[in-house]
Amino acid sequence: QAEECLKGMETYTQETRDQFEIALKNIHQWACSRTYGLGTRIPWAQEYLVESLSDSTIYMAYYAVAHLLQGGVIDGSQPGPLGITPEQMTSPVWEWLFCNGAYPADSAIPRASLEKMKQEFEYWYPVDV
Numbered sequence: 009q010a011e012e013c014l015k016g017m018e019t020y021t022q023e024t025r026d027q028f029e030i031a032l033k034n035i036h037q038w039a040c041s042r043t044y045g046l047g048t049r050i051p052w053a054q055e056y057l058v059e060s061l062s063d064s065t066i067y068m069a070y071y072a073v074a075h076l077l078q079g080g081v082i083d084g085s086q087p088g089p090l091g092i093t094p095e096q097m098t099s100p101v102w103e104w105l106f107c108n109g110a111y112p113a114d115s116a117i118p119r120a121s122l123e124k125m126k127q128e129f130e131y132w133y134p135v136d137v
Contacts, residue, residue, distance in 0.1 A: 010032055011029075011032055014028050014029065014032065042056065042057055043055055043056060043057065044057070045057065069106055069129070069133065072128055072129045072131075072132040072133065073105070073125045073128050073129055075088070075089075076088055076089055076090050076092075076121075076124060076125055076128060077090065077092055077097070077125075090117075090121040090124065090125070091121070092117055092121060096115065096116050096117050098112065098115065100112040100114075100115065101115055101117065101122070104122070104126070105122070105125055105126055105129055106129065
């Protein structure tokens with residue numbers, strides 16, 4: 009599936025395309041999850057950890073909107089400046105926010121708040137490679 013996506017990507021240089029192809033051919037040797045070491049437990053399969061490099065990439069994307077969600081309270085006990093609770097941050101919301109998925113029309117989060125988070129994320133991550 010990733011190789012099919014690469015075919016449609018604009019990589020701007022052949023060298024970049026070649027490096028993606030090499031990485032995709034070798035990815036089977038490097039799992040994105042494992043059962044020991046550093047990383048974050050996968051919510052639906054607690055015996056596995058997200059590989060720490062992948063984990064740190066996810067965290068950096070999250071940090072682009074964390075101040076709007078947490079407002080300095082990192083344990084989720086209080087909503088941040090946008091008044092969003094952890095339960096409201098559903099998979100469709102994250103998919104829309106980080107992956108340009110479909111707008112989460114059934115979300116309880118006000119559209120203005122969703123747009124604020126999207127604006128913040130796209131400021132720090134403006135390029136879809």
